[in-house]
Amino acid sequence: MKKRPLIKSKKTIAQTRIFAVEELQMQFSNGEERIYERLKAGTHGAVMIIPVLDDEHFLLIKEYAAGVENYELAFPKGLIETAEAPELAANRELQEETGYAAKQLDLLKQISLAPGYLSHKMFLVLARDLYESSLKGDEPEPIEVVKWRFDQIDQLLAHEDFTEARSIAALYLLQRYLQMV
Structure with a gap:
């Protein structure tokens, strides 16, 4: 080494x-x-949440992405606040962006984004046993919550508005995780 x-x-x-x-x-x-x-990047990192609604569905959000000037389908995400564990940040962001909270949160992986020139780190968190619960977030407009079927993952990967590499990586980790359980 x-x-x-x-x-x-x-x-x-x-x-x-x-x-x-x-x-x-x-x-x-x-x-x-x-x-x-x-x-x-900020010192605390960020979380991306993979919300599993039931045995057949998971949740995505559709919100405006200024970087590509388009509404994009993605998994919910947000910054970790000071003294907040990734799992707590994930549950807070989940409530702010989807109107659900999770009884079970599992850290799947920490990922980097363009590590050659960006110091940002993101924690991918699997959220299961969801129940309705919402918190007020900082979004400028309501976020559209999209329920997606596990048996339609190939259609999601082909969808023109599902382009974010972090969400694609999270989807593959979700598939791998579900094969193991």
Whole structure:
């Protein structure tokens, strides 16, 4: 296993309301030096929830995604707040975005997003034994909740509005998890 590069310095070179660009001066074990830039994410990470409604259905949401200027189908997601465990954040976000809470929450995997230039981490959480419960969220408009059948996963993968790589990864992990139980 290679030795990790030495980070000689870090500095913020640009800051917006939600993004920070950080410059890293790096020295590799062979003596080579490089300057890297990355988007610095918040310190707590985020959650993506895979809500299983019953033996035949799971839930998705359809909300506006400014990055692609379109309404997208995806699993519910949100930021983890200070001193909040991923499972608690998942249950809070689930209630804010779908109107359901979960009695059973299982952490499936922690994933990264474009790790070459983004420090963000996301926890994929399986939510089962759902019951109706809602919390007020920070969304600018009501979120559409979409019930989807497990036997129509191939149609979901082909759906033109289901493009988010994190949701596609979560769907594959869900299929794998369900095969094991």
